[in-house]
Amino acid sequence: MSIQSLIIDCDPGVDDAVALFLAFAAPELELLAVTTVGGNVPGAKTQRNARIIRQIAGREDVPVFGGAERPLKRPPAGAGAFHGVEGLGDLEPFEPTGIVGDGPAANAIVDLVMSRPEGSVSIAVLGPMTNLALAMRRERRLAERLGPVVVMGGARSEGGNVTASAEFNIWADPDAAAVVFGSGCQVVAFGLDATHQVRATEARIVAIEAIDSEAARAAASTLRFSQRVEREIVGWDAAPLHDPCPIAWLIKPDLFETKPCRIEVETGSDLTRGHTAVEFRIDPATARHRWAVAADAQGVFDLIVAKLKAQALEAAA
Secondary structure (H helix, E strand, O other): OOOOEEEEEEEEOHHHHHHHHHOOOOEEEEEEEEEEEEEEOOOHHHHHHHHHHHHHHHHOOOOOOOOOOOOOOOOOOOOOHHHOOOOOOOOOOOOOOOOOOOHHHHHHHHHHHHOOOOEEEEEOOOOOOOHHHHHHHHHHHHHHHHOOOOEEOOOOOOOOOOOOOOOOOHHHOOHHHHHHOOOOEEEEOOOOOHOOOOOEEEHHHHHOOOOOHHHHHHHHHHHHHHEEEEEEHHHHOOEEEOHHHHHHHOOOOOHHHEEEEEEEOOOOOOOOOOEEEEEEEHHHHHOOOOEEEOHHHHHHHHHHHHHHHHHHHHHHH
């Protein structure tokens, strides 16, 4: 089993919570840190929420670093309607016991990546890309030192979920996304084209609810909240599961089909702010970006169930 060293940058968020529970349960991932950013809810809450999830998962060995509370150039956005006022749906927030790491997230990213061999550390960005953009500004060599950057963000054929053409994570800080996509680092992007294929159906939620662990019950609770909100606001019967997709790809890449491309982000127009222009008509040999076009939805949920079950069995042994 190969092990990938990973930093998770996120803005928990109900689907971020499921992604973190999956990552915390996966022995294939060496989690160096979780960094947080303002996004779905304000930065103070995303940092607290990451520490809550860490505590529930029993992974206090993984440091959490608080990061940017606002985008590079824009006012802060939010998506509380889809995540709850506190960001964790129906989960009752509490003050976690685990502490916050010293220094801002951008510094932690630079220090962790630059202290390890070139290409050995990946970053999964599950929220606005502000922290990574700030880290790249601090250390110009960062892009060439990084392993693959896996991103939940963007939209092409599916259209946007904030505007007609923009997905929330990119729309919230398009300037930061432009920095990352334009940096020359390798990026694998999981936009709505793929994540809308991964739906939390009733049967899939029930399978997670059947696992006897606090982490599984918490993950299932967030999925129940998402299911209810999607029915009330969007009219869909099963909510899409966005943020676990990059984590699932890191563990089991054959669950997704990706294509080489070039991705650019619109920053100058209010009408199309955060639009991801995905161009497939390029030489694959020179491509620095890949775009997810298809997902094995049942395979993603089977993976989540398998990892949470294994973690529960190990804890009970």
